[in-house]
Amino acid sequence: MSRDLTKAEARRAESYELGDIVRFAKDYADKGVSRHGAYRVIQADEAKNVLMLRDERGRELVWHLRQWGAAQAQVYREEALELRVGDRVQFTRNDKAAKRVNGQPGEVIAIDPDRGLARVKLQSNRIETIGLENARDRHLSHAYVSTAFAAQGRTTDRVFANAESSATHLLEQKSFYVALSRARAESVLYTDNRSKMQIGLYERSGAAARAIDPFKAEQPSARTKERLKEHATDIGC
Template sequence: MKREHRLGAQDVTVASLTPLSLTRAEAREAASYKAGDVVISVRSVEGLERDKLYRVTSTLPYQNSITLRPEGGGAEVALTLGHGSKAAGSLAAFEVGKREFAAGDEVKFAITDKDCGAINGARGRITKVTEAQIDVTLHGGRKLSVPTDSLAARGLDHAYAATAHDFQGATVDRIIVGMTPDEQLTSQKSFYVNISRARDHVTLVTTDPGKLADRIQRETGERPAALDAYAQRLSDERNAAGKVPQNEPPSPARDPDRVPQILREQAQKLRQAEPPQERTDRQVEQFLAQFEEKQKVKEGPIR
């Protein structure tokens, strides 16, 4: 995209927060966190302030507890997790990393930041980026300017691909869907959620179309005919590539012993042609070379 001048030439590196997407059970286990992770509590509970960033400083899996320190400074908070912990059900956990953005990038906001007007799930395109600020025009037309050290910028992510969960409710002209035949989301009819996002064209990428069709039918009670048709076509092509029809005489390339005989017969006919001057030895040699070349193109190298 940069070579095509669809993106700005200069990247700006931003400290990022990638959601860990812990399940409720995982959020109650200290082993799900590591020192350096960042958590946000969606409510004020057990010594945590709502929407405030905390850094995980230590974990004690055998006690099922973690220690947090406010990113802006302050006293540490020790949390004991487990089924009885109210804080465990309030934590959103993130992994710390870095991302690079340039003008023209498609992006989405993964964290709500009321101060910047950013909402989790909002998508748009970067119009300008500097070391201090990122300007984004949302798909609805609204424009945002977010400081690169803000919570909104730290939750900014590229939006060239999305999970089926992220993409619900969105519609585009064309879509490419990647789906393995073993993924658990098939039981939630994710196949139909994915392919219904496009107005004009869908490309499905999978490792085994027949197995995927079986899985969808088993989980949803419906069988997509297009997958069966494609699986059958692949099978037919594989069979045709490795099989010679029984009633078809072998071609010269498939019957190496006949090649010299055929060449000699064709050369003899040329030499006997009338008038003789029309068929010189050089023309004969040219014909044989052309004949061999055509056989290579049609049937492969002559052995």
């Protein structure tokens, strides 16, 4: 799971926890650091702003955060993931060399616990062999749910969408339409407050604010309002 550190946080040793996994977006050949490697935080000196890292081969290196690498660092926390044949999974990190994209879905079709391997069938029917002890392959999660943004371009038989009326930064017409239009047969929307949700949808189109008046929200047309109302009524919210 990504720690989602800001650039400022990534430059401070106190932002890291023992056991965190650090990956770099570029190579640092003079440090012996590869963008394909994974480096575990094993010691921190907050006063000197220095971390001790250990790579997968057991080699240790001293990382002076203010001198190199912090701007290219991606920090993760390991979490246990139980896999079974038939599980839906998705990659959670881009890997151009392996032709993997963040959010790319697949299905577990075989597991070899003795060798620590899993085989994943992607939507393109390509089969990926995942080494569960390989840092490069551990950017994986279950994919039973997704955000509306991640669901763009996908189609399924049924959609069950959750829309919290208080999530004003997420609930708007564009994401609402994307979420409910992914289904071939049935869409069901769950919300904590129907009227508040409808008002929020009317007020927020999801379009970028106009440069000439950034404080004025763009209002949906009468036809758009009517279609949103019909959608909410049809799904019984």
